[in-house]
Amino acid sequence: MARQEKLVKTIDIPLLGMYLALLLLGWLTIYASELDVNADIDAWDMSISSGRQLLFIGTSSVLIILIMATDYKFYDVFSYFIYAGILLVLVAVLGVGKTVAGSKSWLGVGTFGVQPSEFAKFATSLALAKYLSNPLIRLDRWPDLNRAAIIIAIPAILILLQNDTGSTLVFSAFIIPLFREGLAPWIPNLGLGVVFLFVLTLVVPQTWLLVAIGVIAIAAFFIIDKTLNNVIALAIIASVICLVVIGANYFINDVLQPHQRNRIKVLVQPGIDPLGVGWNVTQSKNAIGSGGFLGKGYLEGTQTKFDFVPEQSTDFIFCTIGEEFGFLGSLLVCGLFLGMLWRLVYLADRQKMKFSRVYGYCVAAIIFFHFTINIGMTVGLLPVIGIPLPFISYGGSSLWSFTILLFIFLKLDAHRSQMLSRDAG
């Protein structure tokens, strides 16, 4: 009993509160997404999503109790075992998994199934935290950085083999904890630069872009000191940029599958693929945009009621929030997520153990990535990448994995004073 009381006192109340708020908002919205005003079906009826989500919420609380009851040292000591276990399951999915919507990512019996890729996120976070918690590891040394990259890359590649591009991209979020632990800034900057060039190749035809790079390079040639080193450096930089542009063009037109290409192209040409993804984005934007400042009122949405928006209760759930709760709803969701991210970073930095700190940053990074991609997709700023909105979207695997991800950190944080300060960070 004493232990229980202590736990309640030490668990971080703001984070717990924001978790519960998002969960409640999510459940209400899932109910609204599938509401049928004429059918006498209760919100908790198992034949509809909101009923099943209630079951997932219930099982999540069991998970929370289990996590809280486990010794906090367990996560540190067993992190590599958990990681290895998940890798094995990911390999198994490739063999015996079920294919749903084109991705062979489901493992299950009958109608019940889980997506192991969801659970790979917290396992990889644990393994990365464990690796970086070694005080001898320094990310400004290539061998150490490479090993960290391999820890992230293995599950990412296995998930890519399942043909689940969205979940694979989530692993790029780990660049944030790496950056926090000393990754040279030019690496994330380079990444951003490539993404920028990527977007440019979409908007501007390739030849123009290459000509523009050439003109800038020639202009630069006249400005810089014409030492041999400078000229060579300029030539190399210009050629690399050209290669990235050509490569991006090749990647978009020859490597991506047609539906993936359309998802990107629809950002700059909304008219493309009007029956497929363009249609989804248009409907999604209409639903959100028509919400106005105050929204149409709970359960009063019209756009999301007519099945115009696909995946209403999973990937596109934000449409219902935007339509029924308006800009105030958007503000609430963005505010809760930003608050949660800020609180996570704040708590992570007050950890005495490097393991807990890195893990905390991993949690923040993953939630941030999901939030950005999901909202960005529904408002037409980012390509349609099917990943759920944490804690809000319908789905057991997603809710469980985010709950585990968050509550392992809350558990670690609750015991921060008991931990030995091995590394001041």
Place this chain on the structure above:
Amino acid sequence: MFESRQRTIIFVFALVAFVMLFRLFYMQVIDDSYKEAAANISLQRIIEYPYRGIVYDRKGKICVYNVPVYDVMVLPKEVKKGMDTLRFCELFGITKEEFSETITAARTYSKVKPSPFIKQLSHTEFAKVQDQLIDFPGFFISPRTVRGYDHSSMGIVLGYIGEISAGRLEKYKKEGNNYYRSGDYLGISGLENYYEEQLRGKRGVKFMMVDVNGIQKGHYKEGIFDTAAVRGENLYSTVDLELQKFGEELMKNKKGSIICMEPKTGEILAMISSPTYDPNLLRGRDFSKNYLALQKDPLKPLFNRALMAPYPPGSIFKTLQALTAMQEGVIDSNMVWPCVQDVVHCHPHPGPCNLRQSIQWSCNPYYLQVFRRIINQHKSGNTFLDTRIGYDKWREYISSFGIGQKLGIDMPSEKKGILRTVAYYDRIYGEKHWKYSNVYSLSIGQGELGMSPLHMANMACILANRGYYYTPHFIKKIGEKGTTPAQFKVRHQTKVAAEHFESIITGMQWAVQGGTVWSQARMKTVTICGKTGTAQNPHGKDHSIFICFAPKDNPTIAVATVVENSGFGGFVAAPIATLMVEKYLNDTIQRKNLYEHMLSRDYIHKDTSSNGKTGEAGKNH
């Protein structure tokens, strides 16, 4: 170390959140265009179903066309709680129980997607309810077409269309075929199934603007996103509808098949599997009821015997044995052999036969000898090894006639029949433990041999062509400007040269003019070459089998006929086949008595036969 980077990260988090919020503020508060787009108007995607292709017969007669029907659809979401259910039930003539059952099923499927409520109202029924439907929100009419027939034959050839099953839908999804949706119709058997992709056309989609009351307000953006439905291609079939009807009539009260083909092209003129069914049974609202009844029928009318039933060919197989032996050079046409009945029985016929007479009289001991000479050519001193070598050789010949394999006809569910391999006998008897005495039944087409009527018809074509065949097919062209699909223009050469056919064909001519064929079955004006077969059958009376082609020179029709449990080939299958020849060549029937006689035969309900000669007297003719 690196504590300052915390601030950078928080800054990035905040920046992204504010970009999103700014975008949302712009969309939701500043920009009114989304509100206009969604204000009272929403978009509806309406699927337009294409017109399914029509099937014509070889003379341009329509075999199957489309009839418009009207489905009453329900959108459960829009059905008002207090609707006048009683009036609705009266209007459509359904009970309250049926009503609540259907609406519950529709709700379970989807609340926001329409599902069919009452299927296939005819045009007159539709006119009656059309203006009253407005009082029942949530119910609307969706026009569709079903198949229509001006006749009641060709059911097994055309096949039927039906709603896609959940299992098939799942299977297609797994294969990456996302064309079909739940509730779609597709060809399930016959030509409807084989040519489904050509017949179905391409679905169109309309984007209609709809106000809050569900009233359509015109095309979205003047229809620039709409795609028109593309109608299906028409099929120009090789079947002669009149001949098909005639054959189905002849086969009434008989179990079996008739296949008529044009030997020069491999075109199928008629394919009858009896008992058959009226295609009209499987087109309308009573589909499920009728289908169930047909499925339960012990005579299996849905089973396509012509492609799927393997029969031991019996004596018609002797023609292939003779051809193989000639090509192998183990006999010549002058070989004479006495009718010694120590191993196989025979029936009374004049004297020892030469090759021509052996076909004419269908002498069993003759073929026991022919087959022995093919199998045991003394290539090895060991009789077991010798049999293996000979059997393999023989099997190559028989395979070249398309036997024991699927011929590749353009219809689903073709069966390959039975033609055993050496390995099979090794498994049964043990390697080097079997010899000619284990397989000799094959000499007269009995034993481990199974041919579908299609194989037999194809064999008749090969005899007519003196050595080659084209893959049997039902389709001359797809679409008005189409041509015959390429795979049906490939000539398949058998391993027997043309010069070996003549004496056998003459034997077939004499079999009809003065041999095993019933004298009544002859035609005076046309030279028919035929061979009778009587296949022993452990389940009852022998199957009567006959193949023929006509005229002898430059043949235009080849026929194979199987009549189950009817006895001797020359008495039942042969007259039916020659009547088919007469109908096709002369268009009228001169032999009225024969026609009436064959019509009246019933080999299903009472095991009768007026001949008295059938049964025990003769086997394997």
